Amino acid sequence: MSKTLNFLRSSAVALLLATPAIADDSPNAATVVATVNGNDITLGQMIALRSSLDPQYQSLPDDVLFNGILDQLVQQSLLASTFEGDTPKRVELNLANQRISLLAADVLETLIAEKVDEAAIEAAYLERFADFEGAREYNASHILVETEEEAKAIAEDVRGGADFAATAKEKSTGPSGPNGGQLGWFGPGQMVAPFEAAVETLEVGQVSDPVQTQFGWHVIILNDTRTQEAPALAEVRQEITGEVQRQVIDAEIARVRKAGDVDTSGSEGIDPAILKQDDLLEN
Template sequence: MSNRTTKLSAAALAISLAFPATAQDAPTADTVVATVNGTEITLGHMLVTRAGLPEQYSQLPSTVLWEGVMDQLIQQSVLANSDGITETAGIKLALENQRRAMLASEAITAIAANAADDAAVQAAYDANFANVEQEGQEFDASHILVETEDEAKAIAEELAGGADFVTLAKEKSTGPSGPNGGALGWFGPGMMVEPFQKAVEAMQPGDISEPVETQFGWHVIRLNDTRAKTAPGLDEVRDQITEQLQKEAVEAAINDLVKKADITRIAPEDIDTSVIENLDLVGN
């Protein structure tokens, strides 16, 4: 071989090593990653096992996950094929049930995915929120929470004498809203415990209540303002609407499929239903 040919061959080898592997060399789900007594374990087996691990495993490095999943599959393989282990009727039936359940889950996922696009969510929002008159009032209130009625009465007297509500709340309220001057923000009917809610609903903006007792202690309440209840924004209820649309779509699809299917079934009165407890029938 000439010196020129040798140089060309070396150059060609260097060039080939400089390029990444082709797509044909990339691993696929069918790539065999281990064999156990001649039985193949594929990358697909590992991927499905990895997908079933708890969320906290996603924080592990891929090398640790790889070794852990590989060890699990190898151990399962040697155990499954160890002496005295056979595929019983119960195992076969369980596998059939698992396959059925997984396919049904895929069907539900597909139905749900097509049930709540932007147009459907907007239409449901308009029908159930935006175009519906909201009933009732919302309240903006502040309170000072103390442990005893005497403390609450003393605070009410100070306020009647002109003391600043926000200042007293910051100084004396034991509730989590104390540092904010007792401000509770806006709330609607039924959002507060009953004695507190009733007191607020009987007040006018600017009023300060007599001491009100709840399970949390004694409250002195100031009603800051009221307003007609308004519809929540779309983003506030988007998840709620999406969930409802998906639920309705799945239920409708199931009912339709069951209605169209050719189904026969044994009625409970035609069989001793206690047989459902007899696991001996499947060899368990």
């Protein structure tokens, strides 16, 4: 290999090593998005404000939310810049409370992310429904008429071999009549008391005697029964997740309380109504 070629290659490598890295100009938390009377508003402030909004506002279109948050921070900065004098005590106290609240929320958010995983949710679900005993559910059809005499005659006809569904379509005055009187599946408490009580006494395929409710007179046939199954995890996931989160939070609060040094003796003897005295914040 020629000395000239070696020299050129060495020079190229040296040039690459000497070239400074290209600066990353992509937006970050420190990026200044606006300046109001000499005070900067950063992209980080906007992101923090968005994360504190209610979900209904967070779901707004990105451009609407971006412009709205920026405008809010600009307006607040303009107003804040007109403030004169020392920071009021109430503001300092609220800032202190807000700092405590945000730090505590961050601790809990990290804790939940670590401990409330799919395994914990599935374990809680299995524990809750391990001994689940579902209620009895019924599938029935009925024919609704105005008088007991009509109901008795219909019951006799059906017991004599008349098709229940066809009779319901012909004679029932209820909204289920055109559908053959079918009511589908229902459980305890979903039907009026006299109707439910009558259904509970029937065997599958049995036709009831006339049953009176506030709607009229019913002839009922029990089509089938089943035992209610435990809900699928997908149906109760939100509830189970919330329960696991509360347990994790309660356990952590109990732990830090036990490990911490807490003395509330200074609150003894103070009238609780003093919290209404906002004027104390002005002193």
